Amino acid sequence: MARIAVIDDEESVRRLLQLVLELEEHEVLLAEDGVQGLDMIRREHPDLIVLDVMMPSMDGLTMLKQLHAGEKAHGIPVLVLTAATLRAVAVELLGSGADQVMTKPFDPANVVMAVNDLLAVYQRQVSTSGG
Secondary structure, three states: OOEEEEEOOOHHHHHHHHHHHHHOOOEEEEEOOHHHHHHHHHHHOOOEEEEEOOOOOOOHHHHHHHHHHOOOOOOOOEEEEEOOOOHHHHHHHHHOOOOEEEEOOOOHHHHHHHHHHHHHHHHHHHHHHOO
16 A cells, blocks of 8 residues: 554554554554654655654754755645643644644554545545646
8 A cells, every 4th residue: 555654762652553543454664763753764665654752863844844944845735743732832833834733642543544634635646737
C-alpha cells in the first residue's frame, strides 16, 4: 500500500505503530529522532510521516519546519503524535505543517484510521494535480 515513516524516540511506540500499520499492509520505516528521521525521509521518500513531538537531538516541531523548508518532503502528509494537551501546541504544529495532531496515549485503531484518511486525501490531491 504505502510507505510510512514512523519517527518516535520510544521504541515501544515505534514497534506498536509498525505492527498495526504492517497489518494494514503498509511498509513502515523507523527512526528514533528527528535527525535520523529527516535523513530517512530525504533518502526514502515516504508517502506519509507519523511524527512524535518530544524527542532528543531534534524535536518534532523543528523537524516539521525543516521538512517544509525543503522541496523533497513538501507535500508529504504528516500525522503528529504528542503528549501535550494544550490547544496552543496543536495550533502551532498545524501551522508548522502537520496535517493532523493526535494526543498520546492514543488508540492504535484511531492512528490507523487517521493514516488511511490522510493517505486517501493525499492520493486524491496527487490525482487531481496530475502529479
